[in-house]
Amino acid sequence: MMNKYSFSIQTGKAxxxxxxxxxxxxDSTSIIGHLVKKSFDVNKEQSNAWEYQISELQSRLEACGIEGDIIFEYDxxxxxxxxxxxxxxxxxxxSLEFKNGKKVFTVQDAQQAEDYALDIKNFHKxxxxxxxxxILIATHAPEYAKEQSLDCYPDKQIYLQRENIETVIPKVTSLCERYGDNENIDFAKWxxxxYYPTPTIISAAVEAYSSHNLSQIANSEAGQYG
Structure with missing residues (x-):
């Protein structure tokens, strides 16, 4: 199925x-075929993972009536x-990181999910x-036992959320009610x-390396270009 973004996006970005x-x-089969065609190295496990993600997201997004855009495998x-x-x-x-079939949330997986979002926040103009x-999604994990803060850092990066396949879309909905607005994102522009460091992340890096405090980089506020 042809979508409205086919002629306005960079080839290879997703x-x-x-x-x-x-x-x-x-059609889910068509989507999977498109994903497989784009991938240089795909196996049955990855194909099955995509099939699961597509099926679950289609049904759950339809049920909640969310409007917006979706991207698979963004570079x-x-x-x-x-x-x-x-x-x-x-x-x-x-930024959704799926761990299909997993029943636990590991530190390594949490770090991966946070790293991806930090990269988007601090390097994606x-x-x-x-x-x-x-959001880290261990699809078959019990609901996360600890209370999860919905707060965010000063640069508008929200704290990592740990969800299973049942709770992920309700959490997205909840966060949208808290932080979202009705201004549209220009999809093609986004x-x-x-893709380069924002001004404040550069300043933070210089300060962090000079003071040996690398944690400042992760929590620095993304600045604006004039």
């Missing part, structure tokens, strides 16, 4: 993107990695003024965004 309503209407230039799924909803960026939320 394997699949569409509006959320378009994604819900799209993180600096890290040479790809984010599993990005949701652009109500002027917010949700069109995201520096948006709320960005990393998708094709320049």
């Amino acid at each position: 394997y699949y993107c569409n509006s959320i309503p378009g994604f819900i209407r799209d 993180i230039v600096r890290l040479g990695k790809r984010i599993d799924v990005i949701l652009l909803i109500r002027h917010m960026v949700f 069109e995201s520096e003024d948006l709320y960005v939320c990393p 998708f094709n965004s320049p």
